[in-house]
Amino acid sequence: MTGDFFGPQGKIKLIKGRCISLIGDDIDTDRIIPARFLKCVTFDSLGSAVFEDDRKDLKGKHPFDLTINKNSSILIVNSNFGCGSSREHAPQALLRWGIRAIIGESFAEIFYSNCVAIGIPCFTMDKISINTIQEKSEKGLIFDIDISKAEARSSEGKFKLEIKSSSKNMFLSGEWDATSTLLNNSNLIEEKIKKLPYVQLNEDFSK
Amino acid sequence: MSQYTLFDKVWDLHKVADLPGGSSQIFIGLHLIHEVTSPQAFGALKDKNLNVKFPSRTVATVDHIVPTDNQSRPFKDILAEQMIDTLEKNCADHKIRFFNIGSGSQGIVHVVAPELGLTQPGMTIACGDSHTSTHGAFGSIAFGIGTSQVRDVLASQTLAMNKLKVRKIFCKNQLTDGVYAKDLVLHIINQLGVKAGVGFAYEFTGPAISELSMEERMTICNMSIEGGARCGYINPDETTFNYIKEKKCSPKNQNWNLAVKWWKSLVSEENAIYDDEIIIDAAKVEPTVTWGITPGQSVGINQKIPELNDLNKDDQFIAGEAYEYMGFNPGQKIKNTPIDVCFIGSCTNGRISDLRVASKIVKGNKVAPHIKAFVVPGSEKVAKEAIHEGLDEIFIQAGFQWREPGCSMCLAMNPDKLKGNQISASSSNRNFKGRQGSPNGRTLLMSPAMVAAAAISGKVCDVRDFLK
Numbered sequence: 275m276t277g278d279f280f281g282p283q284g285k286i287k288l289i290k291g292r293c294i295s296l297i298g299d300d301i302d303t304d305r306i307i308p309a310r311f312l313k314c315v316t317f318d319s320l321g322s323a324v325f326e327d328d329r330k331d332l333k334g335k336h337p338f339d340l341t342i343n344k345n346s347s348i349l350i351v352n353s354n355f356g357c358g359s360s361r362e363h364a365p366q367a368l369l370r371w372g373i374r375a376i377i378g379e380s381f382a383e384i385f386y387s388n389c390v391a392i393g394i395p396c397f398t399m400d401k402i403s404i405n406t407i408q409e410k411s412e413k414g415l416i417f418d419i420d421i422s423k424a425e426a427r428s429s430e431g432k433f434k435l436e437i438k439s440s441s442k443n444m445f446l447s448g449e450w451d452a453t454s455t456l457l458n459n460s461n462l463i464e465e466k467i468k469k470l471p472y473v474q475l476n477e478d479f480s481k
Numbered sequence: 482m483s484q485y486t487l488f489d490k491v492w493d494l495h496k497v498a499d500l501p502g503g504s505s506q507i508f509i510g511l512h513l514i515h516e517v518t519s520p521q522a523f524g525a526l527k528d529k530n531l532n533v534k535f536p537s538r539t540v541a542t543v544d545h546i547v548p549t550d551n552q553s554r555p556f557k558d559i560l561a562e563q564m565i566d567t568l569e570k571n572c573a574d575h576k577i578r579f580f581n582i583g584s585g586s587q588g589i590v591h592v593v594a595p596e597l598g599l600t601q602p603g604m605t606i607a608c609g610d611s612h613t614s615t616h617g618a619f620g621s622i623a624f625g626i627g628t629s630q631v632r633d634v635l636a637s638q639t640l641a642m643n644k645l646k647v648r649k650i651f652c653k654n655q656l657t658d659g660v661y662a663k664d665l666v667l668h669i670i671n672q673l674g675v676k677a678g679v680g681f682a683y684e685f686t687g688p689a690i691s692e693l694s695m696e697e698r699m700t701i702c703n704m705s706i707e708g709g710a711r712c713g714y715i716n717p718d719e720t721t722f723n724y725i726k727e728k729k730c731s732p733k734n735q736n737w738n739l740a741v742k743w744w745k746s747l748v749s750e751e752n753a754i755y756d757d758e759i760i761i762d763a764a765k766v767e768p769t770v771t772w773g774i775t776p777g778q779s780v781g782i783n784q785k786i787p788e789l790n791d792l793n794k795d796d797q798f799i800a801g802e803a804y805e806y807m808g809f810n811p812g813q814k815i816k817n818t819p820i821d822v823c824f825i826g827s828c829t830n831g832r833i834s835d836l837r838v839a840s841k842i843v844k845g846n847k848v849a850p851h852i853k854a855f856v857v858p859g860s861e862k863v864a865k866e867a868i869h870e871g872l873d874e875i876f877i878q879a880g881f882q883w884r885e886p887g888c889s890m891c892l893a894m895n896p897d898k899l900k901g902n903q904i905s906a907s908s909s910n911r912n913f914k915g916r917q918g919s920p921n922g923r924t925l926l927m928s929p930a931m932v933a934a935a936a937i938s939g940k941v942c943d944v945r946d947f948l949k
């Protein structure tokens with residue numbers, strides 16, 4: 275069901291790639307992947323549809339269409355990126371286009387946790403540093419991101435990144451692919467369901 | 482760090498373990514699924530050779546892709562048919578309860594679960610849909626998740642999560658006539674901003690909230706996510722208990738009293754500690770309308786669209802984008818803006834009380850000649866009740882189309898779409914660029930009563946003029 279695409283696997287420690295800058299606040303998941311592309315039972319065909327309406331509008335001038343950004347893998351965004359719908363199709367489309375890490379001023383909550391769940395680290399930085407990197411990206415900027423040190427190295431020098439410590443640990447240990455970690459506690463899960471008052475008090479729940 | 486709030490109590494109760502990375506493993510009491518965000522999750526289970534751990538704690542319905550004019554199978558749209566077919570197979574294979582079209586209980590997932598009594602105080606509720614926050618109206622901790630997390634809940638009935646902070650939003654005084662829950666929540670989002678809620682659960686409280694019916698409370702919690710808060714909730718009270726009582730899946734007999742006693746014990750303590758507290762004056766809220774491309778870009782009906790200088794520096798960039806996209810001028814009045822399409826429905830405002838309120842405005846009037854107006858009940862139960870009360874006739878006589886239940890033009894993954902740069906008056910929750918199916922379509926969010934009034938007058942107007 276997952277098709278031929280080979281996404282991130284296991285421990286994620288280093289990400290190297292070209293930066294691509296996308297300017298704007300509150301870029302919602304409807305814009306990242308319009309709803310009509312959600313009519314699918316696999317994520318396979320989403321990569322080419324990323325930002326489809328915005329790209330059509332800009333007729334070849336959208337960052338995702340510029341030649342200089344071809345093969346970029348580190349997306350630089352502004353604030354509240356990924357707000358709106360919970361559709362994992364949004365980070366899946368970015369992933370399939372080639373994005374492996376995102377650096378921004380701030381991220382919407384569900385989008386952020388979807389990124390963790392599929393192995394795309396999201397880092398934050400203050401507005402001024404983001405603006406600096408966005409400017410440099412437009413002329414071509416390669417980043418070497420070290421997740422454990424939370425820093426990005428480049429020919430322009432080092433940049434300090436912020437990442438939640440729990441997310442950082444999850445990428446370094448491979449635990450971001452959470453299913454097996456969660457199932458390790460099967461016994462505790464069985465104990466928990468027996469103790470929940472509403473499970474006990476509700477014989478009609480499963481009607 | 483918050484303490485003694487409902488959020489803290491429910492979180493602690495559901496914590497299974499602390500995970501090595503520093504997050505918590507949280508048990509999910511009720512898992513809701515629909516056709517759009519679940520197929521890939523079932524696919525991943527299959528790839529990993531896993532089963533659904535507790536099938537009785539997952540419930541399915543179909544809402545996003547269903548056509549609202551003709552629901553006979555197979556659907557005309559082959560992809561839509563493939564999606565419902567996949568959900569049917571997945572539910573049958575894993576023995577998951579599925580409220581399909583024609584079952585009498587199908588509808589928008591956030592309308593269906595409360596009306597079946599599945600949504601109860603003290604639960605953790607997850608669904609692959611951001612408006613899962615709706616269920617917080619009952620004093621549950623409910624939040625949207627993505628497809629990989631749907632896979633995790635199916636496989637383990639748990640999620641890896643970080644605890645949220647809690648912001649108390651105290652709504653003092655009362656809403657005035659012609660001002661509804663939708664106006665209040667649009668006003669709150671406008672005041673706090675669309676990103677203020679990131680990292681927070683919102684607790685809505687105060688006299689204006691206590692007075693609201695369960696359906697109005699759902700409208701409020703539904704839109705917490707539009708303010709950035711993944712989860713919003715209201716402490717349960719008699720209104721909550723009365724709503725749940727006698728519902729199909731609610732506790733019965735001697736268990737009912739025990740359940741109510743337990744639910745009462747979950748309410749935030751008087752000495753609870755919050756991470757943040759703010760006060761909103763409900764009496765000052767006017768009928769509210771969005772003018773831009775985020776749900777935070779709204780004004781009272783008698784106000785003007787803000788000028789750049791009226792706004793915070795941080796809000797100016799997106800405001801510039803909004804003026805251009807919407808074709809509005811800064812300083813322009815929102816009142817009298819001509820409308821093309823009127824949509825009453827969605828998980829925000831597609832419940833029976835919404836249709837009742839809107840039908841009162843519509844009764845005896847006619848939809849303005851150039852307007853396409855339609856009503857989409859939130860569920861089969863809502864439709865049945867509305868028809869029983871004769872509301873469908875009132876709408877049809879006035880020139881509205883009466884449709885079958887579904888998400889419809891809230892997100893336009895079905896045949897209901899705006900065309901070109903049409904403007905809609907919509908009772909839904911998102912006015913994002915392209916949201917209603919046309920890449921340059923425009924959406925003005927407002928209460929269902931305001932949509933009804935706009936349909937009659939052909940332009941944005943003050944519903945209070947209809948109530949005189």
Ligand code: SF4
Pocket residue numbers: 544545589590591610612827828829887888891892909910
């Ligand atoms: S009505 Fe709209 S917001 Fe609600 S679940 Fe359906 S598409 Fe999502």
